[in-house]
Amino acid sequence: MHKFKFLLKILIFSFLSFIIVMAGLYTYAFLSPKLELTSVGQMYIYDNENNLVYQGSGASEWVNLENISPYLKDAVINVEDKNFYKHQGFDYLRIIKAMALNIKNKSIVQGASTISQQYIKNMYLDFNQTWKRKLEEAFLTLELEVHYSKEEILEGYLNTINFGAGNYGIENASQYYFHKQAKDLTLEESLMLAGIPKNPSNYNPVNHYDACIERAKIVAQAMLHNKVIDEETYNHLFEEKIEIYGKRETNNLQMLMYFQDAVLKELDTLDNIPTSLLDAGSLKIYTTLDMNAQTKLEKEILDTVKDEKLQVASILIDPETGAIKALTGGMNYQESQFNRALQAKRQVGSTMKPFLYYAALENGLTSSSTFVSEPTNFVFSNNQVYHPSNFNDIYANKNITMAAAIAYSDNIYAVKTHLFLGEETLVDTAEKMGIKEELIANPSLALGTSEMSMLGFANGYTTLANGGYLTDNYLIEKVEDLNGHVLYQHKNKKKMVLNYNYVYILNEMLANTSNKNFQSYTSPTALSIASKMSRKYALKTGTTKTDYWTVGYNKDALLMIWLGYDDATEINDNASKWAKNIWVETIEDYLMGKEEHWYETPANVIGILQDPVTGKPATNGKASLFYYVRGSEGNTITVDVKEE
DSSP states (O other), X not given: OHHHHHHHHHHHHHHHHHHHHHHHHHHHHHHSOOOOXXXXXXXXXXXXXXXXXXXXXXXXXXXXXXXXXXHHHHHHHHHHOTTTTTSSSOOHHHHHHHHHHXXXXXXXXXXXXXXXXXXXXXXXXXXXXXXXXXXXXXXXXXXXXXXXXXXXXXXXXXXXXXXXXXXXXXXXXXXXXXXXXXXXXXXXHHHHHHHGGGSTTTTOTTTOHXXXXXXXXXXXXXXXXXXXXXXXXXXXXXXXXXXXXXXXXXXXOXXXXXXXXXXXXXXXXXXXXXXXXXXXXXXXEEEOOOHHHHHHHHHHHHHHOOOTTOEEEEEEEETTTTEEEEEEOSSOTTXXXXXXXXXXXXXXXXXXXXXXXXXXXXXXOOTXXXXXXXXXXXXXXXXXXXXXXXXXGOOOSEEEEHHHHXXXXXXXXXXXXXXXXXXXXXXXXXXXXXXXSOOOOSGGGGGTOSXXXXXXXXXXXHHHHXXXXXXXXXXXXXXXXXXXXXXXXOOOOOEEOSOXXXXXXXXXXXXXXXXXXXXXXXXXXXXXXXXXXXSOOEEXXXXXXXXXXXXXXXXXXXXXXXXXXXXXXXXXXXXXXXXXXXXXXXXXXXXXXXXXXXXXXXXXXEXXXXXXXXXXXXXXXXXXXXXXXXXXXXXXXXXXXXXX
C-alpha cells in the first residue's frame, strides 16, 4: 500500500512538473520574437549571369489558405496529422503509440511528427538526428504554435512543402502537375499531391504514376477512416487515368531539368551543407549554367535526331575552369528522369584513343612512328586470339603514322600501340588524367570497351583540353542562404599532371581528323563537318555497336555528345552524322563572336612538313606539319606487333 501511494505521488509530481515546465516554455516562446513564415522554404537556382532559372516556393508564389482546394487541405491533414486542430504542436498520445510500436518492432516503423513540427523542419533546420536538433525543433514548434493560428500554420506548411520534381509549395505543384491553380484541384488530384511529400522522388506522378496512385489510395483510406469521405466516393476513385501536365511556364526546356538534377546531386556532396537541407530549401544556388548554350544544345538535338527511341546525352565545359556550361541527360525529362550524362555507363569506343596516344608520346613514340595497318590476329600465350578490325574493313596494308592512325581512327594501329606499351600503361595514364572508373587492362581497352559515365569520362578530356592540368568539373559556383550568407564558394584547383609538350603534339594530331590533306586510301573521321568549322579543334569520334560519341575541344570549349539506345540496341550509321552535326553546330554557336584561341607552341617543340600517311618527306601538295619535341624528330620508331 505504501509503495502504491509513493508511486502515485511520484506520478502526480511528475505530471505537475511537466505542466509547469511546459507552461514556462510556452510563456517563454510567447515572449520570443515572432517567426517569419513567408521567407523560408525557398530554393532558387541561378545561371552564370545571376538570372533566376528555377524557383522553388517563395513569397511571390505564396497562396492564401482560402485559395487552396478544401480537398487538398483535408487530404494533407488526414494523412499526416489528423489531430492537427486539437494539439498545441505535439500529439503526445501519438508519440506514445509510436514509441510503443517502434519498441515492439525494434526499429523505427512509425513517426509522430505533427504538421507544426514538419513545418519547422522545412523552414529552419537540417534533419541531422542529434539531441540539439530535436531540442531546437521542439522550442521552435512552441514558438510557431503560440504566435500563429492553425490556419496560418497550415497555410505556411502547404506553401513550403516539397512536392517533388523541384516543386516547393502547393501552387507550384498544382501548376506543374495539373496546369491549374491550387484552388481548383479535384479530390483525386488532391489525394495525389498529398501523398507526394512522403517520398517526393518515388511518388512524382510524371515519372512514377502508378506509385503515386498507390500512395494516393493510402491517403484516401485515411480520409475514409476519419469519415471525411464516404465509402461510395472512395470506391469510385481513380477509375480513369488522371492527366498529368508536367511542364513549367518559364524556362520550359525539355532537358533543362537534367542540369538541375546534376546541380542537386553536386549539392549533396558539398561540405557544410547537410544533404537533407535540400528538402527544406531556403537556398540560393549560383551555377555555371549558360542558358544560351543550353538552349542551343537542346535545339540542335531536337532538330537533328529523327529517331524517337534514340537517347542523347551531352556536356559542354569551359576547359580552363572546369565549369559545366550546359548538360543534357536524355531527349525528354518528363518521359525519362534517368540522367544519362551522370548515371549511364557506356562503352566509349575510339574516343579512348587520345589517352593511349598521349601515353605513346610520353613513352618514346612520335607522331610519325609507324605500324602496319592490315588485318591482324593477336595471339597470346594462352592461345587466345584477338581479332579487331577497322571500320568497314578498310586498311592501308602498309605502314602508317600515328598522326594518320588518329585521323582515320585505325584500330589495328591502336591495338599494336597498346600492346607495345603494355596494357597497364593505358590504365595508369587514364587514371593520371582524372578517369576514376575502374579500367580493365586487356587488349581491347585501347578501343574503348570499358564502360564509363559521361561526366567521369569528361574529366580526362578536360585535362587534355586545358593543356595538361587536372581540375574538377563542376556546376555550382556559390551557395547562399536567403539572407545572403555564403555557405559555399567554389575554388578552382588545378594540378599539372601531363607534359605540355606531348599534350600540344597530341592536340595537333587530333586536329587532323578534319584535315583534308589526310585524305588518302580513306578519309579523316570528321572531314564531313570540316566546312562548318570556323576555327581549329582537337576532335575524336568513337563508335561501338551500341554507342556513338563525338568529343571535341580547343582552349575555350569542350563538348561531348553521345547517342545510343537505353536497351543497348545496335545503332545505325545515321547516329554518326547526327552526333557530329549536333557537336559542330552547338560549339560553333557557343564560340561565335569570341576571339579564336589555340594552344601556344612550346619552345621545345618544332614542326616539320611530311607526308600525312607515311611520315616521309613530302613529295606532293598534301604535306602536313608533324610536331616533335626537339631532338626526337629523328627517332621515328617502326615496329610490328602481331604476337605476345
